Amino acid sequence: MSNKKIMVSGIQPSNNLTLGNYLGALKPFVDLQKKYKMFVFIADLHAITNEFNRAMLLKNKKNIACLYCACGLDIKKTIIFNQSDVCSHNDLSHVLLCHTTLGELKRMTQFKTKALTKNDNNTSFIRTGLLTYPILMAADILLYDTDVVIVGADQKQHLELTRNLAIRMNNKYGKMFNIPQPFILKNASRIMDLVDAKIKMSKSNKNQNGVIYLLDDKQTIIKKIMTAKTDSFNKIRYDKKNQLEISNLLEIYASLTDKNINDIVKKYRNKNYKLFKEDLANIVVEKLDIIQKKFKKISKDFDKKIEPILKKNAEYCTAIVKRKTKLVYKKIGLTK
Numbered sequence: 001m002s003n004k005k006i007m008v009s010g011i012q013p014s015n016n017l018t019l020g021n022y023l024g025a026l027k028p029f030v031d032l033q034k035k036y037k038m039f040v041f042i043a044d045l046h047a048i049t050n051e052f053n054r055a056m057l058l059k060n061k062k063n064i065a066c067l068y069c070a071c072g073l074d075i076k077k078t079i080i081f082n083q084s085d086v087c088s089h090n091d092l093s094h095v096l097l098c099h100t101t102l103g104e105l106k107r108m109t110q111f112k113t114k115a116l117t118k119n120d121n122n123t124s125f126i127r128t129g130l131l132t133y134p135i136l137m138a139a140d141i142l143l144y145d146t147d148v149v150i151v152g153a154d155q156k157q158h159l160e161l162t163r164n165l166a167i168r169m170n171n172k173y174g175k176m177f178n179i180p181q182p183f184i185l186k187n188a189s190r191i192m193d194l195v196d197a198k199i200k201m202s203k204s205n206k207n208q209n210g211v212i213y214l215l216d217d218k219q220t221i222i223k224k225i226m227t228a229k230t231d232s233f234n235k236i237r238y239d240k241k242n243q244l245e246i247s248n249l250l251e252i253y254a255s256l257t258d259k260n261i262n263d264i265v266k267k268y269r270n271k272n273y274k275l276f277k278e279d280l281a282n283i284v285v286e287k288l289d290i291i292q293k294k295f296k297k298i299s300k301d302f303d304k305k306i307e308p309i310l311k312k313n314a315e316y317c318t319a320i321v322k323r324k325t326k327l328v329y330k331k332i333g334l335t336k
């Protein structure tokens, strides 16, 4: 057995992946895959908590698996799999649901923004999967004796709930779960939309001009960056309070180049926004071009090379997490 710490994370196959997903999730997975024993799954059970259609779901699942590899996850080291192939995620989720209150779930910011704003306070038409989603996420994490979870800032509250549930269950029935820690990213924990920097860059944003997709073509990327909203100071400073937009672009720059933000600010001290944006556009185009080329190649080989590994990994995961559900069932009295 390796004594590496365990890291678990997943991304929903609910649309094409964004630069936010790359910087807030995929890139750190890649950077850390040597240091940790890493389980990275395609969160398909989470994706069906939103509106979805069958053909798109299947296509997005394949795309995410290929993008994981194209971004640099080493399929021989990192355990990549489809969440729905490992049944224990649902088994544990049910047990955890029975130990969570409605109040806890209704407090979740993501639930409030996704569900309640659309329907005022009338909850009758909200799909319950949207409400119970964080419990499934807790099960994803607790099944694997996870030490560390990489998530963007938007998911921290869910991780806090996971920790609370683990402590609650351990206190009530005796130790069964490891308490996971969040992994805090230096930059890029919350990449914002390029048109409206008050909202995060997300697959579901209405105005697509503010969202860079990993599979966007070169011209689209350049256009999105060159037309990104900025202020009228025309001074490149990292000041999230007064210059939110340029600070967001600086974070993207720093995160993509692994450079320190202060050094970048120094480099562009007397330069204007246009020049800075041109440089940034080049950096993004160059990075995504490499990913897209690999993606194309990997996609062609998906059925032969990737899919069998996903299946094998799911079998491996099924075997290890079964031990955990067995222990939980025993501790709470479902089995002797």
Ligand code: AMP
Pocket: 010, 011, 012, 013, 020, 021, 022, 023, 024, 025, 150, 151, 152, 153, 154, 155, 188, 189, 190, 191, 192, 200, 201, 202, 203
């Ligand atoms: P999702 O697309 O909601 O399944 O998110 C998958 C992962 O990407 C999660 O860890 C998110 O926190 C992360 N993520 C998504 N959007 C962003 C963003 N704009 N900035 C940083 N991380 C993000």
Ligand code: TRP
Pocket: 008, 009, 010, 011, 012, 043, 046, 136, 137, 140, 141, 149, 150, 151, 155
């Ligand atoms: N909820 C996460 C998101 O929307 C995806 C996710 C599901 C996840 N299960 C997870 C992330 C477990 C980390 C660990 O971004």
